[in-house]
Amino acid sequence: MGVGVSGLSAADSQFETGLNDVPEGCISSIYMFLDPPEICKLARLNRAFRRASLADFVWETKLPSNHRYLVKKVLGQTPDSLCKKETFARLCRPNRFDGGTKEVWLDKQRGKLCLSVSAKALKITGIDDRRYWNHIPTEESRFETVAYLQQIWWFEVVGELEFEFPPGSYSLFFRLHLGKPSRRFGRQMCNVDQVHGWNIKPVRFQLSTSTGQEVSSECYLYDSGKWIYYHVGDFVVTDDSNSPVKIKFSMMQIDCTHTKGGLCVDSVFICPSEFRQMSFD
CATH class of the missing domain: 1.20.1280 (Monooxygenase)
Structure with a gap:
């Protein structure tokens, strides 16, 4: 057996x-x-x-x-x-292109496309006048530098992008910071002495595409010392769009009854709309 x-x-x-x-x-x-x-x-x-x-x-x-x-x-x-x-x-x-002023990458989890445009690729009113603006280095930006506004009457930032996106819905944001970031003794610091004028009138955000989509919104800037993604609007790329889409976007506060200052402009961020609830930083 x-x-x-x-x-x-x-x-x-x-x-x-x-x-x-x-x-x-x-x-x-x-x-x-x-x-x-x-x-x-x-x-x-x-x-x-x-x-x-x-x-x-x-x-x-x-x-x-x-x-x-x-x-x-x-x-x-x-x-x-x-x-x-x-x-x-x-x-x-993260892959940079257009002279290092833009960066694109895929989300590793789902293969979705994200794109960032640095402040140096934007048209900023008065950017060449050191009385108003400066480019300052910082580790808090993926582009290692941001545009810092000391004080100005007419605030306007405009950008354009022509790019081929996969079909889907996308959200566009401005990444902004009230206060001047710096590092001291190895610690991140923020000087808010020049922050003023943003609580008097809202900033107007606008977005338009070559496919005829337009959206605008208004928002007061808030929370000094924090990087905030201000949502400008959404746009849709359809399945039959086999060519690059041209996007125009802007933010402005052109009420000249008061000055405003103490603002960092880092970049414009575009991601799938389904990512809007995620924490970007």
């Missing part, structure tokens, strides 16, 4: 299977339903899972529909020179 049982166990052991026996095609099919971070974790299990994670058709589903445009414009390469996994990995890094 004992010999029979032993023989049966030996026979069964010949048909035992493990993760190494799962066909790569099956693994790749499963990957298509997972987020990129989950794929990367599973790829560490063994060689089969790692090889399956390299399949182009897996990462094709994670990339935005405009990824070929991004590779050419942002990475400066031909789309077919990179495998799809490498394309996704490189587009997830």
